[in-house]
Amino acid sequence: xxxxxMGCGRVGAQLAxxxxxxxxxxxxxxxxxxxxxxxxxxxRGTALLGNGMDEEVLRRAGIEEADVFxxxxxxxxxxxxxxxxxxxxxxxxxxxxxxxxxxxxxxxxTLGLEAFSPTTIFAELVKEKIEE
Amino acid sequence: MYIVxxxxxxxxxxxxxxxxxxxxxIVLLEKNARFCDIIxxxxxxxxxxxxGCEAATLAEVxxxxxxxxxxxxxxxxxxxxxxxxxxxxxxxxxxxxxxRNPQNEAIFKKLGIDVTVSATNxxxxxxxxxxxxxxxxxxxxxxxxxxxxxxxRITSDAKTIxxxxxxxxxxxxxxxxxxxxxxRKPVIPNPNTIIREGDQxxxxxxxELEEELRAKLTGL
Numbered sequence: 135x136x137x138x139x140m141g142c143g144r145v146g147a148q149l150a151x152x153x154x155x156x157x158x159x160x161x162x163x164x165x166x167x168x169x170x171x172x173x174x175x176x177x178r179g180t181a182l183l184g185n186g187m188d189e190e191v192l193r194r195a196g197i198e199e200a201d202v203f204x205x206x207x208x209x210x211x212x213x214x215x216x217x218x219x220x221x222x223x224x225x226x227x228x229x230x231x232x233x234x235x236x237x238x239x240x241x242x243x244t245l246g247l248e249a250f251s252p253t254t255i256f257a258e259l260v261k262e263k264i265e266e
Numbered sequence: 267m268y269i270v271x272x273x274x275x276x277x278x279x280x281x282x283x284x285x286x287x288x289x290x291x292i293v294l295l296e297k298n299a300r301f302c303d304i305i306x307x308x309x310x311x312x313x314x315x316x317x318g319c320e321a322a323t324l325a326e327v328x329x330x331x332x333x334x335x336x337x338x339x340x341x342x343x344x345x346x347x348x349x350x351x352x353x354x355x356x357x358x359x360x361x362x363x364x365x366r367n368p369q370n371e372a373i374f375k376k377l378g379i380d381v382t383v384s385a386t387n388x389x390x391x392x393x394x395x396x397x398x399x400x401x402x403x404x405x406x407x408x409x410x411x412x413x414x415x416x417x418x419r420i421t422s423d424a425k426t427i428x429x430x431x432x433x434x435x436x437x438x439x440x441x442x443x444x445x446x447x448x449x450r451k452p453v454i455p456n457p458n459t460i461i462r463e464g465d466q467x468x469x470x471x472x473x474e475l476e477e478e479l480r481a482k483l484t485g486l
Contacts, residue, residue, distance in 0.1 A: 188367070188369070189369060189373070190369075210319075211319055211341070212343045214343070214347055214350075215342070215343040215346050218346075218373075223373060237321045238319070238320070238321070238351070241321065241354060245354060
């Protein structure tokens with residue numbers, strides 16, 4: 135599959151690495167070139183400098199042919215906006231986004247975005263660990 | 267009206283002040299505590315410290331009964347989210363977002379924001395109007411309806427000077443509304459109105475046809 139990942143932080147970079155190992159075609163976007171140091175040394179996908187909320191940058195990242203778009207930046211609102219552009223403007227078949235704020239995540243889920251909140255997931259996980 | 271403003275920068279501050287003077291009930295949400303203090307000192311207790319993109323903050327100020335939410339922070343994505351939360355969680359009837367990147371205008375419309383205001387576009391239009399040689403000025407744009415009102419200037423090199431309006435084959439879907447001659451009173455054009463140097467012609471057009479309209483009117 136062709137996958138565009140916006141945000142090359144720890145999670146974004148690791149995700150890019152493991153998806154590539156599975157044979158997917160990856161493009162990673164970040165506004166800071168320094169972030170690309172996190173990519174594995176043998177990463178053979180595309181690392182593209184640019185803002186994922188910009189239609190032109192998304193086009194250059196190959197969003198029009200992408201099967202999946204993942205919004206993984208630190209900013210909830212940035213993720214929400216980029217994800218909606220990918221879904222509603224470019225009609226990417228599958229769009230995932232990270233939204234830290236559980237309330238916002240819930241709302242955008244009801245609006246049809248596939249969003250997950252690391253806050254909720256991690257809290258549940260720790261709770262389970264404690265109670266097991 | 268009860269109006270919630272998100273963002274207490276310069277735009278938010280002056281907007282709140284103007285709306286208060288008109289007698290509206292205003293609440294301003296601003297993340298930065300220092301900005302909040304300054305605003306509350308100058309305008310009375312209208313500013314609450316908090317993130318206007320968060321449903322909890324919006325609930326606290328009673329956004330459910332707001333007639334309008336205006337998001338004027340410096341970040342387009344924050345303005346988008348504040349408006350969407352207001353619309354979908356609190357059913358606010360009218361949401362207005364400030365945008366910095368003019369490209370986002372179409373995106374915001376598509377994502378359900380009622381009105382967008384692009385400072386960049388407004389500045390461009392204002393400058394266009396002041397540049398006397400600029401052949402085409404945008405007076406009003408309704409991008410959601412695909413309509414605009416433009417002003418075309420007949421410069422001295424125009425090939426249509428001295429010709430009646432009927433001799434110009436205007437693109438279908440455009441209409442001349444007014445001719446403002448240099449030293450005479452404005453007239454509503456009829457087919458026999460003669461185009462003269464210095465005329466400012468106000469016309470209704472669509473975005474796609476504006477260039478063709480300008481070309482036909484000036485013959486350039």
